[in-house]
Amino acid sequence: MTGYRLQLRNLRKRFGDLDVLGDISLTVRRGEFVSLLGPSGAGKSTLFKILTGATEADAGTIHFDGQPLATRPSPFAFMPQHDALMPWRRVLDNTTLGLEVQGLARAAARKRVQPLFAEFGLAGFEKHYPAQLSGGMRQRAALLRTVVQQREMLLFDEPFGALDALTRASMQRWLQAMWQQHSWTALLITHDVREAVFLSDRIYVLRGRPARMLTEIAVPLPRPRIDLTSPEASAIEARLLDTLLNQSPD
Amino acid sequence: MSIVKLSMRLVTSALLRAAPAALALGAVVLAWEAYALFSGISPTTLPAPSRVVTQAWEHRLALLDNMLPTLAATTIGFVYSLLAAFAFSVLVDFIPPIRRGLFPVLIVSQTLPLVAIAPLVVLWFGFGLGPKIGLVALVAFFPMLVALVQGYAATDRDIEALLASMGAGRLRVFLLARLPSSLPYFFAGIRISITYAVVGAIFAEYAGAAKGLGIYILNAKNNFRPDLVLAAVLVSSALTLMLFGIVVLVQRLVMPWDRLERRSP
Ligand SMILES: Nc1ncnc2c1ncn2[C@@H]1O[C@H](COP(=O)(O)OP(=O)(O)O)[C@@H](O)[C@H]1O
Numbered sequence: 001m002t003g004y005r006l007q008l009r010n011l012r013k014r015f016g017d018l019d020v021l022g023d024i025s026l027t028v029r030r031g032e033f034v035s036l037l038g039p040s041g042a043g044k045s046t047l048f049k050i051l052t053g054a055t056e057a058d059a060g061t062i063h064f065d066g067q068p069l070a071t072r073p074s075p076f077a078f079m080p081q082h083d084a085l086m087p088w089r090r091v092l093d094n095t096t097l098g099l100e101v102q103g104l105a106r107a108a109a110r111k112r113v114q115p116l117f118a119e120f121g122l123a124g125f126e127k128h129y130p131a132q133l134s135g136g137m138r139q140r141a142a143l144l145r146t147v148v149q150q151r152e153m154l155l156f157d158e159p160f161g162a163l164d165a166l167t168r169a170s171m172q173r174w175l176q177a178m179w180q181q182h183s184w185t186a187l188l189i190t191h192d193v194r195e196a197v198f199l200s201d202r203i204y205v206l207r208g209r210p211a212r213m214l215t216e217i218a219v220p221l222p223r224p225r226i227d228l229t230s231p232e233a234s235a236i237e238a239r240l241l242d243t244l245l246n247q248s249p250d
Numbered sequence: 251m252s253i254v255k256l257s258m259r260l261v262t263s264a265l266l267r268a269a270p271a272a273l274a275l276g277a278v279v280l281a282w283e284a285y286a287l288f289s290g291i292s293p294t295t296l297p298a299p300s301r302v303v304t305q306a307w308e309h310r311l312a313l314l315d316n317m318l319p320t321l322a323a324t325t326i327g328f329v330y331s332l333l334a335a336f337a338f339s340v341l342v343d344f345i346p347p348i349r350r351g352l353f354p355v356l357i358v359s360q361t362l363p364l365v366a367i368a369p370l371v372v373l374w375f376g377f378g379l380g381p382k383i384g385l386v387a388l389v390a391f392f393p394m395l396v397a398l399v400q401g402y403a404a405t406d407r408d409i410e411a412l413l414a415s416m417g418a419g420r421l422r423v424f425l426l427a428r429l430p431s432s433l434p435y436f437f438a439g440i441r442i443s444i445t446y447a448v449v450g451a452i453f454a455e456y457a458g459a460a461k462g463l464g465i466y467i468l469n470a471k472n473n474f475r476p477d478l479v480l481a482a483v484l485v486s487s488a489l490t491l492m493l494f495g496i497v498v499l500v501q502r503l504v505m506p507w508d509r510l511e512r513r514s515p
């Protein structure tokens with residue numbers, strides 16, 4: 001036993017001539033919120049694709065709870081970049097998608113999801129179509145769809161990237177509160193330094209093309225975090241920015 | 251919302267949107283009427299629109315009697331065509347090599363001139379409904395197949411990745427994502443196909459039939475009755491518009507989210 005929930009060692013991935021993941025190692029402990037911070041095109045989404053089985057790594061190992069990932073059912077609930085809500089399904093039926101794929105009957109799946117609508121700020125919108133929701137609500141619906149799968153670990157790929165600044169800030173606060181309440185284990189991809197500092201216990205900083213780990217930074221700020229005005233927070237932010245700006249070739 | 255109310259709304263909004271076109275059409279009809287009236291041209295060469303309408307009314311029973319077989323050939327042929335297009339599209343989606351083998355053959359089938367094959371089909375298979383259904387199916391098939399295949403390909407990659415992360419297999423992904431994604435494309439294809447289908451049915455009848463708008467047009471022409479030819483054209487246009495309207499109505503019912511999507515930014 002390593003004591004880690006997720007442990008990646010020396011992952012590599014190329015797409016033809018394009019070297020996307022250079023040599024990625026990282027760990028996530030139970031109940032930990034870890035962020036992966038890196039510039040656009042660095043290969044962050046590709047890493048998630050490897051974890052969710054959409055593509056295969058060329059080299060390296062992935063262990064979950066000490067077992068090789070391939071030998072066990074997928075422990076991940078994945079929230080893709082953009083909300084990926086199905087426009088033809090009502091909000092309620094979007095949120096039950098994962099449960100239906102798991103083989104739960106539609107009625108049973110609805111029963112399990114319905115009580116969570118209020119907590120996710122979606123009460124009364126069960127019968128709406130995604131096109132009728134605001135950006136923030138769409139994101140919360142996508143998050144609800146992710147967490148009801150009751151997998152061991154959550155993977156967020158730039159969940160708030162498409163939102164305006166205000167909605168984004170309120171969603172980050174809300175996610176923090178939810179995470180504290182539910183003691184999820186989560187890995188978040190972002191290119192937003194503030195977002196990473198606000199939400200994470202630890203942050204990995206990636207350099208792009210091919211992606212390599214630059215540093216790993218702990219964020220020992222007390223929770224709940226209301227804002228990031230403390231000198232400690234500013235110092236961490238400055239350090240992250242410094243690392244990103246000084247190391248990227250472009 | 252009830253179907254009746256929905257259709258009423260659709261018709262009203264269609265009429266409003268069609269107002270400029272209707273005005274232009276009205277102007278042409280008026281000019282035509284005036285020309286036929288004052289130029290002294292013989293009604294067996296160019297009948298006035300008013301004459302076309304009164305003759306259509308006078309021969310309404312014969313027109314109806316000939317419209318029904320056309321309607322039957324169109325709808326039955328179209329339904330077969332739709333089923334075949336769907337079946338082939340699924341095959342092509344699951345077994346990509348089939349696409350490379352099949353599409354060239356299908357494209358060639360689309361280049362066959364209907365004028366040439368319609369008489370041959372009648373010669374080989376007779377005057378009955380069967381060969382007409384076959385011809386209609388042939389002309390209506392391709393737009394729907396292409397639309398479906400294109401629609402599957404337009405599926406959101408993120409949605410597919412999401413389903414894969416949930417553990418969905420190929421069939422699940424098809425049913426949950428690719429098929430619904432293809433619907434807007436499919437209906438666009440259906441709209442094209444349904445108009446082709448009517449033209450195909452009339453062509454097939456023109457080449458030989460006991461009854462039908464096509465053979466009615468041929469007989470009217472041979473009897474020097476251009477007014478009845480035009481009356482039959484009027485009926486076939488009305489038929490096409492009606493079928494087109496039904497498709498639009500079905501689309502609204504099947505895809506209630508579609509309008510919301512287009513309305514939102
Ligand atoms: N299936 C693929 N085939 C080829 N290239 C790909 C594929 N997926 C991603 N890439 C490339 O890999 C690089 C990293 O992409 P991605 O992981 O999406 O970056 P990020 O999420 O960090 O913005 C990009 O240059 C992208 O074009």
Ligand SMILES: [Mg+2]
Nearest residue numbers: 044045081157
């Ligand atoms: Mg990405």
